[in-house]
Amino acid sequence: MHILVLGGTTEARRLAELLVAAEPAARVTSSLAGRVSSPRLPPGEVRVGGFGGADGLAAWLRTHEVDVLIDATHPFAETISFNAAAAAAQTHVPLLALRRPGWTAADGDRxxxxxxxxxxxxxxxxxxxxxxxxxxxxxxxxxxxxxxxxxxxxxxxxxxxxxxxxxxxxxxxxxxxxxxxxxxxxxxxxxxxxxxxxxxxxxxxxxxxxxxxxxxxxxxRRPPVPEGVPVAGTPEAAAAWLAGHRLRN
Incomplete structure (x- = not known):
């Protein structure tokens, strides 16, 4: 199984750690945008740079025989998230969005x-x-x-x-x-x-x-996750979703 994680976040690094440890036979590739000069690299394979839009990402998914795509980018990385949804639809690759929960106002907040x-x-x-x-x-x-x-x-x-x-x-x-x-x-x-x-x-x-x-x-306010894409709130929940996906398939 080849899993592509669109990363660059703390949650993406944690997810890569979980997947590499739990799925030693799987190929885990993390993709970083390259906007930070010295990023903290996750375990597994790493690629840096853009894909060239939704069509470019779809071509990468096909060429590298990706089985599952996980969008674990920043909650405000709206463009790549919608490109991921479009590419997943083109290639029929299952897609999950990993999004940490937003903040909630407390008493006294203005x-x-x-x-x-x-x-x-x-x-x-x-x-x-x-x-x-x-x-x-x-x-x-x-x-x-x-x-x-x-x-x-x-x-x-x-x-x-x-x-x-x-x-x-x-x-x-x-x-x-x-x-x-x-x-x-x-x-x-x-x-x-x-x-x-x-x-x-x-x-x-x-x-x-x-x-x-x-x-x-x-x-x-953060932009919405593309319509129809399932969402996990933690790396552990994303790993559990992936395990369930493997059982179902």
């Missing part, structure tokens, strides 16, 4: 849900002037026109233009601690947090720190 990064940028002038922007380096262009706000951003690799003119960059990789997030908000006098609803524990402490500080949080 969340402002928006549908896009552009919507987040539109909301900021009414909310504050010193922004902790945690939406990733590839989305900074949406905030480039905001001159009255100062931004603190955090990413693994340095961002490229376009981006806000008044911006300080922290080159860091999670997970992040609650004490660290509290100190960051206090030191930089942050009055608004902007985040995507990525879910997971690695970056969740910023939400607690924002709640304690009483500052508003602009939350970009």
């Amino acid at each position: 969340w402002h849900p928006v549908g896009s990064l552009a919507g987040a940028a539109q909301a900021l002038p009414a909310l504050g002037e010193r922004i902790f922007l945690t939406t990733g380096r590839l989305g900074l262009a949406a905030f480039a026109a905001l001159d009255a706000q100062w931004f603190l951003t955090r990413s693994v690799d340095a961002p490229e233009a376009p981006h806000p003119a008044r911006m300080e960059v922290l080159l860091e990789r999670g997970p992040f601690t609650l004490d660290g997030e509290r100190d960051l908000i206090r030191r930089h006098r942050i009055d608004v947090l902007v985040t995507k609803d990525s879910g997971g524990a690695a970056t969740a402490p910023k939400l607690t720190a924002a709640r304690e500080a009483g500052i508003p949080v602009v939350v970009v």
